[in-house]
Amino acid sequence: MRIFRALVLLVAAAASVFAAGDPREDALDLFYNLDFDEALVAFEKLLAASPNDPELHNHVAHTLLFRELLRNGALESQMVSGNNSFIRRMKMEPPPDVEKRFFAEIERTISITQGMLARNPKDTTAMQAQAVAYALRANYGFLVRKSWMASLGDASKAYKLDNQVISIDPSIVDAKLLVGGYDYIIGNLTWHMRMIGAVAGFHGDKDRGLRTMEMVARQGKKNKRDAQITLCALYRREGQTARAIPMLLEVSEAYPRNYLFRFELAQMYAAIGERSKALAILDDIRSRKDHNLPGYARIPSEKIYYETGNLMFWFNDLDRSLQNLRKVTGSREQLKELDLNTGALAFMRQGQIHDLQNRHDLAAAAYQQAIQFAPDAEAAKESQKYIDNPYKRPQRN
Numbered sequence: 001m002r003i004f005r006a007l008v009l010l011v012a013a014a015a016s017v018f019a020a021g022d023p024r025e026d027a028l029d030l031f032y033n034l035d036f037d038e039a040l041v042a043f044e045k046l047l048a049a050s051p052n053d054p055e056l057h058n059h060v061a062h063t064l065l066f067r068e069l070l071r072n073g074a075l076e077s078q079m080v081s082g083n084n085s086f087i088r089r090m091k092m093e094p095p096p097d098v099e100k101r102f103f104a105e106i107e108r109t110i111s112i113t114q115g116m117l118a119r120n121p122k123d124t125t126a127m128q129a130q131a132v133a134y135a136l137r138a139n140y141g142f143l144v145r146k147s148w149m150a151s152l153g154d155a156s157k158a159y160k161l162d163n164q165v166i167s168i169d170p171s172i173v174d175a176k177l178l179v180g181g182y183d184y185i186i187g188n189l190t191w192h193m194r195m196i197g198a199v200a201g202f203h204g205d206k207d208r209g210l211r212t213m214e215m216v217a218r219q220g221k222k223n224k225r226d227a228q229i230t231l232c233a234l235y236r237r238e239g240q241t242a243r244a245i246p247m248l249l250e251v252s253e254a255y256p257r258n259y260l261f262r263f264e265l266a267q268m269y270a271a272i273g274e275r276s277k278a279l280a281i282l283d284d285i286r287s288r289k290d291h292n293l294p295g296y297a298r299i300p301s302e303k304i305y306y307e308t309g310n311l312m313f314w315f316n317d318l319d320r321s322l323q324n325l326r327k328v329t330g331s332r333e334q335l336k337e338l339d340l341n342t343g344a345l346a347f348m349r350q351g352q353i354h355d356l357q358n359r360h361d362l363a364a365a366a367y368q369q370a371i372q373f374a375p376d377a378e379a380a381k382e383s384q385k386y387i388d389n390p391y392k393r394p395q396r397n
Contacts, residue, residue, distance in 0.1 A: 033257035036067035073339030180212025257295025300337035340374035
């Protein structure tokens with residue numbers, strides 16, 4: 001099952017499409033700044049004027065998907081905690097009308113591009129748009145429906161289409177992002193899992209994958225930013241967080257209303273032991289919220305308290321961590337402001353702190369609260385095992 005999860009994870013990065021000098025840039029700016037409602041309106045307006053533009057149908061579908069991911073707290077990696085929100089997450093339940101609209105937009109893209117390819121089998125624009133559609137559908141199947149096999153099939157189609165684009169015109173750098181991402185992922189799997197991937201049409205090389213994505217980050221047009229965002233995550237995985245930070249700073253400056261980039265930046269500073277810089281970023285987020293700066297007024301205060309408490313937990317400042325985490329779970333009203341995953345994590349962290357302070361009775365109560373708050377959350381499942389086996393901080397190499 002890991003291969004299904006890994007393959008679909010990078011599809012998100014390949015699904016975004018830039019069009020330099022195009023009026024849709026404003027809509028894309030809204031999208032990357034997490035203003036999904038406004039972005040959807042902007043894309044729909046463009047689509048009304050160009051109903052047969054497959055990229056615009058992809059943009060609408062992409063916005064619908066990512067709006068739901070944001071609402072469910074699934075756009076956050078939780079790098080420091082080790083809790084990867086894309087992979088270890090309960091099944092989401094989007095409104096039926098949203099799901100129906102998403103799949104209608106994907107089917108419309110596929111239909112339009114099939115017509116384009118019937119007229120010109122080497123139409124690379126159609127191939128790329130169709131690859132994006134399959135990639136988005138793979139994302140939805142994995143992240144929302146948890147349908148691994150269907151997601152793998154769609155991911156395979158997207159991969160093959162982008163490879164076909166490259167074989168026709170190697171100068172189309174943007175098409176190489178998905179190919180590079182898959183190279184990297186498959187190259188990290190065990191030989192047994194690589195064999196399964198080979199049957200599905202995937203062959204990997206980790207180093208080649210990284211080099212390919214670095215090229216897209218330098219030379220790409222439509223997928224430049226997505227390559228940078230993906231590389232930030234992969235550099236972290238490779239223990240090269242210091243390389244990721246300048247890139248993340250650049251992306252954060254390009255999209256200043258996207259607070260998730262700043263939360264990620266705090267986590268990256270924490271990962272390399274820069275406690276003061278990490279906490280300074282969180283203080284800056286809190287200040288932006290207090291001053292109602294665009295994009296920041298919408299962040300629940302509880303989210304900032306959670307991130308602060310979580311960082312302090314990993315820096316072993318347990319008393320201050322507990323103070324912040326209690327501000328997250330202090331009342332029903334506060335908990336309503338959080339997605340289920342973050343709320344369950346906040347309770348679990350309190351239990352872990354109590355265990356580290358040799359107060360297992362209090363720890364067990366906190367673990368029970370995590371389970372009651374969101375029974376299907378990964379943090380709730382993890383909490384269950386600590387009730388009988390008190391948490392111990394893992395030994396670091």
